[in-house]
Amino acid sequence: MSRQERRRVTDVGTLKAFGHPLRLKLYGTLKIRRTATASQLAEEVDEAVSLVSYHLRKLAEHGLIEEAPEAQRGDGRERWWTPAQETLTFASNDFEDTPEGAAALTATTRTLNEQHANLLRAWIEHRPAWSPEWRAAAxxxxxxxxxxxxxxxxxxxxxxxxxxxxxxxxxxxxxxxxxxxxxxxxxxxxxxxxxxx
Incomplete structure (x- = not known):
């Protein structure tokens, strides 16, 4: 599968699969790392490898992640994953016409905002450890x-x-x-x- 530059999620099933809190965290971590194995991701999110593998498979079923190209893999003993697109978007008008869609949109948006708020809190907490250049640029x-x-x-x-x-x-x-x-x-x-x- 060739990596897309941009993908807009328009179906409720994919939005629900993406909106699970652990899957959002895994997707975000994978996007930062670009490629990773279930073991590497499990260590980063502090979860069992079997649980992480299950959620990675769910993301892959909906085309949100895919196996990394050969050039990006390690020694070949584990599956390496990468996001299937550079940018993933979803729009409210694609989901607000059904109660299920509206609920999935609300849940996903809420979880994303909570994760972003956690990252902002971490930046505020650890800001003194960054260089003056980074503190001034933020x-x-x-x-x-x-x-x-x-x-x-x-x-x-x-x-x-x-x-x-x-x-x-x-x-x-x-x-x-x-x-x-x-x-x-x-x-x-x-x-x-x-x-x-």
């Missing part, structure tokens, strides 16, 4: 403006394009051998309407 901002739904959609599309452009530049530089000083960076954005705090 950001925590919020903005408030009055938009229409169309204006907000245009803004988020523009921001996504900017982020993708920077991702592609960083990836090209890394592939060209510029690996010095690179770290995993999570850029997490929320944009939503509200009426009162």
């Amino acid at each position: 950001d925590g901002s919020d903005f408030l403006a009055r938009y229409t739904a169309d204006e907000l959609k245009a803004l988020t599309q523009e921001l996504h394009a900017v982020v993708r452009s920077h991702e592609q530049r960083a990836k090209a530089a890394e592939e060209a051998g510029d690996t010095e000083g690179r770290e995993n960076v999570l850029l997490y954005m929320n944009a939503f309407p509200f009426r009162s705090l």
Whole structure:
């Protein structure tokens, strides 16, 4: 199977498979590592290898992960896994027409937000251990403006394009051998309407 650049999940079964808390954690860890075995992932998420293997198979059944290409594998004694796409997305309008879809969307979104909040808490806790350059480069901002739904959609599309452009530049530089000083960076954005705090 050739790795897709972008995949939009549109079926409830795949969203439910992806939305399981341990599977989200495994998928996220695998995305960071790029390739890993069940044993390696089990060690990182502190779970039994048999349980991790089961959940990896479930992710693979829905085409969310796949066996890594030969060049990325170790000694061949274990299965090596990799995400099946660079970017995985899902949109609320694909799931809100049925109670099952709406519930799966809510559960998945809630779990993703909890995991992102945990990562943010870990950054805040461990920030002093990072270099001054990384502390200065990190950001925590919020903005408030009055938009229409169309204006907000245009803004988020523009921001996504900017982020993708920077991702592609960083990836090209890394592939060209510029690996010095690179770290995993999570850029997490929320944009939503509200009426009162």
